[in-house]
Amino acid sequence: MVRTQRASQDIPDIVVSRLPLYLQALTSLQEQGMAVIKSHELAAVVQATPAQIRKDFSYFGKFGKQGMGYSVERLLSEIRLILGLDRTWNLAIVGLGRVGRALVSYRGFLHQGFHIVAAFDQSPKVIGKKVGRLVVQDMAYLQEALKTQGVDIGVVAVPVAEAQKVVNQLVQCGIKGILNYAPTTPQVPPGVQLRTVDPVPSLQSMTFYLKEASTAKVRAKRRSRPKGRAFP
Amino acid sequence: MVRTQRASQDIPDIVVSRLPLYLQALTSLQEQGMAVIKSHELAAVVQATPAQIRKDFSYFGKFGKQGMGYSVERLLSEIRLILGLDRTWNLAIVGLGRVGRALVSYRGFLHQGFHIVAAFDQSPKVIGKKVGRLVVQDMAYLQEALKTQGVDIGVVAVPVAEAQKVVNQLVQCGIKGILNYAPTTPQVPPGVQLRTVDPVPSLQSMTFYLKEASTAKVRAKRRSRPKGRAFP
DNA sequence: GCTTGTGAAGACCTTCACAGCA
DNA sequence: TGCTGTGAAGGTCTTCACAAGC
Structure with a gap:
């Protein structure tokens, strides 16, 4: 080769x-x-x-x-x-609370070749209902549905308390990529890609510097900015 | 001292x-x-x-x-x-499309001491309307309202094409921290903290490894995982 | 001329390994 | 004994600086 x-x-x-x-x-x-x-x-x-x-x-x-x-x-x-963006990638969303529903209608995925093809929840209140174009499926059919629909990546949008369990289930089903919206750091086995999306840590690291700026004189930070950049 | x-x-x-x-x-x-x-x-x-x-x-x-x-x-x-989390921090959201409205109802901020206290948009269709507890204000009143409400951090939830303009306006108003949801990298002057939240780059770096895993034999990645971690 | 591609140097971050202390 | 706190070592990433080539 x-x-x-x-x-x-x-x-x-x-x-x-x-x-x-x-x-x-x-x-x-x-x-x-x-x-x-x-x-x-x-x-x-x-x-x-x-x-x-x-x-x-x-x-x-x-x-x-x-x-x-x-x-x-x-x-x-x-x-x-x-x-590997010379193809489309299929996503399945698990959890259709506020975050999950917002993600289903988020256009940013589709435009970049990430297609949401399935949605799962464990609550009988949501199962069978439509969210966007998708009918919410029972978690019990997870493995079967992921295979049938050719899902590549699982999107976790459940409460913190259930995140690890759902991640385990996805891994069990053979999913190798997980996008996690729960504000926690789930454990995954080697070979499984995990990315956590959470604005709060970003805000919390930002306040470190905002606090400094307001209590102390603002000084040039070490390596604060690459040379040669231009701000208009 | x-x-x-x-x-x-x-x-x-x-x-x-x-x-x-x-x-x-x-x-x-x-x-x-x-x-x-x-x-x-x-x-x-x-x-x-x-x-x-x-x-x-x-x-x-x-x-x-x-x-x-x-x-x-x-x-x-x-x-x-x-x-600096021994206090609350006030946020203002700019842009009340799908993303902006989802953020207003997102509880993760409030629980961590980040209060959304103001919302702005430039569209007459939205200005004056209520989103959650907030009345959407005209961008024209940005500077005044940010001062009055004691806003610390601006949240940018406008389309890519307007993101830089809105960032500039916020900076102009003296805002030192910006959380950006537009899928772009706005320029900010030194001393302004910018964090961009975008799931797409995370997915796109994930597919690099997923692609590798499916085309080649999965080999142990260099430094793939710290020693001593335990996966149950 | 100007810009890429890249070894080598340098800066930075992580890890080691052990002194110090409960 | 067990674990923290930390200089020192090691490794990785970034930047330099220049040969090569358009």
Whole structure:
């Protein structure tokens, strides 16, 4: 087997986590009509350094031309391919309380190729009801339905107290990717990808700095900002 | 002035970003009746190493007892103090589309001391209407209302195309903390804290690994998991 | 000229390993 | 004995700086 790309084991997780941000910025730049971009330009938009941009891309190949920069279209298609976004991914939502229902109607998923194809809850009050285009199914049919519908990723939108149980059930069903909206850190076995989405920790780390700024004189933070960034 | 704590400049951002997770875990453990905890126990819950837990705490003081561990209550109150959570913080939401309305009714904020006290939109269709307990105000009154209501943090829930403009307006009004729900990376001047909440980049970095797992044999990832973690 | 791609250097963070103390 | 707190070591990521090439 010919290996044209570096093995994923050699690529730092942090590099992978930046690729979606490049994708986001490049998509927007392409819509604005930009066809070619230089590392320092992309760096300004995503608030990184030109060296970091070039180094990150270099893990996957040589996408640029010396003296010229990168083709935006080429970069977009390379990054999509690297991330596995050259296909759609099917999601199932577990838990249709406030958060779950909001997620079903959230358009951000669909536009990026993430299709919500199933919804589950344990409450008889919700089972059988429609939420958006979906009929809420009983958790008892989880395994069967996940297989039938070809679900790749489970979205956990249940209360904290039930999050671990639901995560275990999804793992049991063979799900390898979980997006968790419960404000907790569930345990998952090796090989299962878990991402927790919770605005509260973000706010709580923010207040650390806001507090400092209001009690002490605001001083330049160490490494507070990459060089060369521009704020209009 | 006596300085009992290390200057915030000397504390790595990454350490600050972990404190909310410790808080989350400790709160849950306290509810379960745990009064004392050892670094390796907390490490198991948050999926870190005992050394990291101890090192992180050591930036702020000596909270433990040799041979004993840490008092959960003491830790909770120290971390809350460090993060500035010994008070409530006032939020204002800008943009009352689907996301904004979902956020107004989200209870996770209130329970953690983040009070949504104002809501703004630019659309005449929404201005004056009630969303939850709040009457949606015109963006024209932004500066005045933010001052009057003592708003600390702005929550941006507008479409991508307007996000930078709204961020600029908030910054102009003297807001130092912004929680951004638009799928973009707005520019902010130094001294303004920005956190972007977007599930899509999380999903997109997840698919990188899911793709690998399905196309290649799943191999143990380098540094995939801290030592000593336990999965039940 | 200008910009990429990349080894090497440097900065930063994590982990080790043990002194110190309950 | 057991566990914390912490310098020191080790490892990873970022940045530098320049050769290569358009």
